[in-house]
Amino acid sequence: MSATPLHDIWEASASQPFLPSIGKSAQFTVGFTLLSIAVLLTGLFGLNNTLKNLPLYGLPASLAFGFGAVYVICAVGVYV
């Protein structure tokens, strides 16, 4: 065993740098689009407030808002 095991892990992983799913330059576009979709779907849900529309509009709106919020806050410099 080497005296610097973690350094060996670092060297061995040289071919696998961290790759983000969304790069820094695209964060705002992606986040803003998702937030817009969320606002739009929330509006549609508000127009017709029924149980059927909850999964139809509410669910995708929440999902879009969840990811959109994370990307927008990263895009403005609060890296979460």
Added chain:
Amino acid sequence: MRLLRLAVLAIASLVSADVNLTHESRNILPSTFKPAQNFRNVNLVRNINLEKSYARETINVVVENVDAQPQSEYFLPFEQSSLGRIGGLEVRDKKDPEKAGFLVDVVEVDPYSSTEYYKITFPSALPSKEQLTLSITYYTLSALSPLPAQMGQTDKQYVLHTFSAYAPSAYITSKQKTKLKLPGVDVPDATTLPAELNADGKEDPQKQGTTYTYGPYNELPAGAIQEVSVRYEFTKPLLHAKLLERDIEVSHWGNNIALEERHWFHNRAATLKNHFSRVTYQQSAYYNPPTPALKEMRFPLSIGSMDPYFVDEIGNVSTSRFRSNIREANLELKPRYPMFGGWNYSFKVGWNNDLKGFVRRAKGASDQYVLKVPFFEGPKQAEGVEYERVVTRVILPEGAKNVHFETTVPLVSNATGLHPTFMDTIGRTTLTLTAINMVDEFRDRDLIVTYEYPFAARFRKPLVIFAGLLAVFAVSWVVGNLDVSIGRKQKAT
């Protein structure tokens, strides 16, 4: 939070000037302890490098086991008063410098004893009558004191360094000498020792350019001390940081590593005899003579750094320049005022980097990542910077677990905890590492951290928001369909 920390710092410095005397990593030994005379220093050469604002000492010593049994523990004594100022002590086998350093720790005899020891443990016991060449390196902080302690604004500064002509040793030393490397030839005073002490019958010190040699000396008993001092010109700042706090924040979602350093600097140089004269300062600004005032700091950052900031207690400091291209990223800062002797300045600097160059997915393990960053950066000054205490905090993504670290910087404590900040539900995993008595020569030492970041933890933030918003929709549906009309209920037909 910041105020509180400043208050704590102020109190700590009031209570004792030598904060580092009460540090964490000591083993308490019985007060009767005295290292057994298992070794003999066959030959010892000690180099004291005084070219920077701290003293770097290198002791190259051939030790011989004079005991009948194999021995593996070698002790190095220090005065109690100087122990709190010694740091970065590393021991290597001179014949095999590639190998990792030996295990070193501080042992405390008892709090009132005048001598304390560093214990050096050899990787394998040294057999009887065998020899080993050790290379011991350490740094002494606050080693230079300006003499005279007050000077005019444009005068030359002279500093005094006091040390023992005999190297610190808990064992008999057969032959030794001490070499001093001074920054220049302007040396008004150096203690002379009579020729009788010297093995070659010469009067000490022997001068050769900027190198002064005391010795060689013949056999000396353990703990022999011969105090000498040297006073020489050093018209440079004696930059001393009481505290450096460094935050390394890793964000997988943001593809970003955010670094921030908060410095509390003090200039130990000679204080001004009169008031600060702005006219004299402006006059000398054009031909830029050597001065003990700190005027500028340079932070060479890693390539690709971006969005730097330089803020002090008042706010943004506009006298900074950031030169960034594909070959370098240099942050050049001018403090809000030139920092003369006895003056303080505290500030913070920060910058961002893409995560790509710092984090890798560990090979052979899913969800495991490796992070490699410098332990601390700080300014790179020609005259050197000394740090009383460096606290590096690695803030990993929320939910990271199984954190391991590795660094060649000698640490005094490490702890893992949680740091709650934006969009967190439980708080981010943090690793806090403390080192004391560091100098800027350690600024390129790496810190490697591995951590596990499971799939579930990664999606915690968007899913928490998702669940929250879905609950809002559900509540709005329930509330929206409540019948709150007054009067008779309409019959459904």
